[in-house]
Amino acid sequence: MSAKPATGSVWRQPAQVWAVAFACVVAFMGIGLVDPILPAIAESLKADAVQTELLFTSYLLVTGAAMLITSWISSRIGAKATLLAGLGLIVVFALFCALSGSVDAIIGFRAGWGLGNALFISTALATIVGAASGGSEAAIILYEAALGIGIAIGPLLGGLLGEVSWRGPFFGVVVLMAVAFIAVMLLVRSGTSEKRAPMPLSAPFRALRTPALAILAIAALFYNIGFFVLLAFSPFPLGFSAMGIGLTFFGWGVALALTSVWIAPILLDRLGRSAVMLTILPLLAADLVVAGLLVADPTALVICIIVGGLLLGIMNTVLTEAVMEATDHPRAVASSAYSAVRFIGGAIAPPIAALLWHQFNATVPYLFAAASVLIATVTIALGHKVLTGIDSHPADAQEEGAAVLIGDAG
Known part of the structure; x- marks a missing residue:
């Protein structure tokens, strides 16, 4: 998103x-951290590719499901406690993954990791915005830098x-x-971010109506x-090798962050948002077709992965920003409902x-x-009349930041 000038220095923060x-x-390192070691895990633990890919499935299913209750939790225990709960769960379950002796155990522990991730990412942006000097624009720029x-x-x-x-990565x-x-x-004060009224547990489900x-x-x-097929x-x-895969997806990550x-x-x-999505989605589908046809050529596949990263970066921001305009429900509720459904795709893929x-x-x-991806395109096209509201006005700084947060988290 465009960097808007802040009233204070972005880098002079508490x-x-x-x-x-x-x-x-x-x-956000965790998004691609496991990628380079998937073949090594399969070989070392005598697992097939389907079993190994379930490392993503358990993580994303739990992350998505937990998104439905993170607003309910954070509105009751506060931002700092939610952050610490999320970070603590990631530490514990990442350690269990590192010490595991079977792929089934890692699959289970990745589920716990997903719960911690949901608690953390659902609270991080609000905490930064609430504590940053220089206004929300400076906070969003800083957050985007950390994310990228x-x-x-x-x-x-x-x-x-x-x-x-x-x-090693675990x-x-x-x-x-x-x-x-x-x-x-040690450093975050309780009550740093804006306090919200307690959210009812049913709020995300009502939003999906x-x-x-x-x-x-x-x-x-x-x-x-x-x-997630591409990733x-x-x-x-x-x-x-693990290093070769790591370098490939380093390029993918840079491309995604830049766009x-x-x-x-x-x-x-x-x-408008609809027009951007209806342009980028077919291009992404074409990139995936080319990747499939040239899959035997590693160089061509690397290029398709990098190009895919460029397109995914645009879609992540635009699609999730559209969610912010699709309903009058609070943004935290709308994003939780949307993320829970979206992560199902990432889990099964x-x-x-x-x-x-x-x-x-x-x-x-x-x-x-x-x-x-073409089904996604047709869904947007057929629902265009219902989606006219998403093109009605530009996003503000905090809305754009939330779009990048939720979009790139999944």
């Missing part, structure tokens, strides 16, 4: 803001540590998240299938892709992903 920003970097660094560095760190052992998360936990505990939000959530479910399945046909922060706002200045690979060949998973 210590508690830097503590949460550091935790954000580490949390985390998404880009995650696969690279995973590749570096994965060259030593598949357990131990790395334990150490970094433990530091983040201590920093938040809104036709525009329901259409966007369904489109996001199918779009996320494309996202979670591609390490297998690439055939690279989500800078290119998406430029497009939105010229086109990796094991289905691996199964299609074994049943047919490495091309079919990408064609499946492309078809899913």
